[in-house]
Amino acid sequence: MATLTVPASVPPVAEDCEQLHKAFEGWGTNEKLIISVLAHRDAAHRRAIRRAYAEKYGKELLRALGDEIHGKFERAVILWTLDPAERDAVLASEEAKKWHPGGRALVEIACARTPAQLFAARQAYHDRFKRSLEEDVAAHVTGDFRKLLVPLVSAYRYDGPEVNTSLAHSEAKILHENIHKKAYSDEEVIRILTTRSKAQLLATFNSYKDQFDHPINKDLKADPKDEFLATLRAIIRCFICPDRYFEKVLRLALGGMGTDEDDVTRVIATRAEVDLKLIKEAYQKRNSVPLERAVAKDTTRDYEDILLALLGAE
Amino acid sequence: MATLTVPASVPPVAEDCEQLHKAFEGWGTNEKLIISVLAHRDAAHRRAIRRAYAEKYGKELLRALGDEIHGKFERAVILWTLDPAERDAVLASEEAKKWHPGGRALVEIACARTPAQLFAARQAYHDRFKRSLEEDVAAHVTGDFRKLLVPLVSAYRYDGPEVNTSLAHSEAKILHENIHKKAYSDEEVIRILTTRSKAQLLATFNSYKDQFDHPINKDLKADPKDEFLATLRAIIRCFICPDRYFEKVLRLALGGMGTDEDDVTRVIATRAEVDLKLIKEAYQKRNSVPLERAVAKDTTRDYEDILLALLGAE
Numbered sequence: 009m010a011t012l013t014v015p016a017s018v019p020p021v022a023e024d025c026e027q028l029h030k031a032f033e034g035w036g037t038n039e040k041l042i043i044s045v046l047a048h049r050d051a052a053h054r055r056a057i058r059r060a061y062a063e064k065y066g067k068e069l070l071r072a073l074g075d076e077i078h079g080k081f082e083r084a085v086i087l088w089t090l091d092p093a094e095r096d097a098v099l100a101s102e103e104a105k106k107w108h109p110g111g112r113a114l115v116e117i118a119c120a121r122t123p124a125q126l127f128a129a130r131q132a133y134h135d136r137f138k139r140s141l142e143e144d145v146a147a148h149v150t151g152d153f154r155k156l157l158v159p160l161v162s163a164y165r166y167d168g169p170e171v172n173t174s175l176a177h178s179e180a181k182i183l184h185e186n187i188h189k190k191a192y193s194d195e196e197v198i199r200i201l202t203t204r205s206k207a208q209l210l211a212t213f214n215s216y217k218d219q220f221d222h223p224i225n226k227d228l229k230a231d232p233k234d235e236f237l238a239t240l241r242a243i244i245r246c247f248i249c250p251d252r253y254f255e256k257v258l259r260l261a262l263g264g265m266g267t268d269e270d271d272v273t274r275v276i277a278t279r280a281e282v283d284l285k286l287i288k289e290a291y292q293k294r295n296s297v298p299l300e301r302a303v304a305k306d307t308t309r310d311y312e313d314i315l316l317a318l319l320g321a322e
Numbered sequence: 323m324a325t326l327t328v329p330a331s332v333p334p335v336a337e338d339c340e341q342l343h344k345a346f347e348g349w350g351t352n353e354k355l356i357i358s359v360l361a362h363r364d365a366a367h368r369r370a371i372r373r374a375y376a377e378k379y380g381k382e383l384l385r386a387l388g389d390e391i392h393g394k395f396e397r398a399v400i401l402w403t404l405d406p407a408e409r410d411a412v413l414a415s416e417e418a419k420k421w422h423p424g425g426r427a428l429v430e431i432a433c434a435r436t437p438a439q440l441f442a443a444r445q446a447y448h449d450r451f452k453r454s455l456e457e458d459v460a461a462h463v464t465g466d467f468r469k470l471l472v473p474l475v476s477a478y479r480y481d482g483p484e485v486n487t488s489l490a491h492s493e494a495k496i497l498h499e500n501i502h503k504k505a506y507s508d509e510e511v512i513r514i515l516t517t518r519s520k521a522q523l524l525a526t527f528n529s530y531k532d533q534f535d536h537p538i539n540k541d542l543k544a545d546p547k548d549e550f551l552a553t554l555r556a557i558i559r560c561f562i563c564p565d566r567y568f569e570k571v572l573r574l575a576l577g578g579m580g581t582d583e584d585d586v587t588r589v590i591a592t593r594a595e596v597d598l599k600l601i602k603e604a605y606q607k608r609n610s611v612p613l614e615r616a617v618a619k620d621t622t623r624d625y626e627d628i629l630l631a632l633l634g635a636e
Binding site for chain 1: 445453454456461468473477479481482509519
């Protein structure tokens, strides 16, 4: 369900490196060439290109890119070129350090990845920042958000399909009681959402709907301006329907006044190799307009070009 | 610094399997033979023996052992034979499910292992129990202990030598202020102890001593009967001086009225391949009696024999 398009026969790594080097040479930069190489290579290819480039030219590819390109385009190219685990580490570190209640990167990394991918991001965090992810989250985030986000990013959830239905029933009750009392940051709510497996949580949310006639997320809409509630809903949606969750992030980032380029870049760079096709379908269905057209309307030049390339536009 | 003794030339795995099978045959069990094989093989050998035994005889070695031997001897043989990560998963699960404030297995697994070893135990926990370690700890432990133990077992601490000395200074102050106010379960105390790297924590404890003239653990002795304080001290000692920490566990388990076989078995099985030699030295120094003699005095028969074999007794 990826949108990434890779040529049927990918050129040798050495040739890709030469093309990139050529794009950096002389007056100006050949942005089209950069896009034509990097935006059409999968994670393993990009990793091989980075390794070979550094060996051949004695300079990290990401540093060379940073010297040549700038702004939103630079950010999109660099985030995309990074290995998925490293990219998650970078996004998580940025959000932890400048944390604000509307941030969604930590929630996405904790809940819209597999447990093994979240752990890989934590390993990449050590390598890159010489600290742990949960250490930075705990040091920068405060209050109820800290109580929620530290266990969320520290979890190594069980990833199997097994479900305990009576547990789902009783924990749906616990969630309902606390939501009813507006005790949204209750320890038990946080315990359930941050430790149970995805399969178990889906069973719990289904049981919630069966027992109480509402989807849990509807009951969490009591105050649309409460960012803690919005974070709980984001967690739940990342488990239940990641494609529709990401569709909404894009819809809000693109629609209305101004464009939230950080959100657009993050979602497209992190999902192009995963499920961006599903997100595009959800977007088209919800907005009656293709996602590519909405992106093209709100962005320009090289930044627009790389996003469209990653979206698989013809 | 292990006490495990492995013969210079280890017999082929097939021969070890035959010896074990022979030990189980006929009337009675040849416990000496079981000990002579398993108590003198390292983790990689034991893993190979378990795999080959199951293939050759169509029965798991641990199950065969469980059918033949019983009680304290069985527990020591089985815990020892398990892979270190699997053994930690078993010990952690037992303690989480029958949790009581004096339990130390979770603290030891979280703080007296490397971050990679703790993570391996969490993976083994998934494989064996189809749940996550933190999920079971969060579901069974309550109150302040839950606030402490869930992040403790969920951490994937940075493992490098880098230290931020000004951070050590300021966090030593935070610890001191909270200890002074008797706010032992304060969020900040828990954050520091459960997220900082071992190197960073050692620097913080040193800075504490420098700034306030007492070792932190002395200040945590305000109420010797308070089990939460005792747990905090155990965490700190597992980081500062694991050999002396384990010496004390053995001293309390062996000395006085009755023997705590669970503690004795756990410490010997988990440390024989790690640092039991250092623990023996600490024991001799502190008690003026060799650890082997203290163990021999408090235990009997096959159980005594396997403990002494693991202690490296001649």
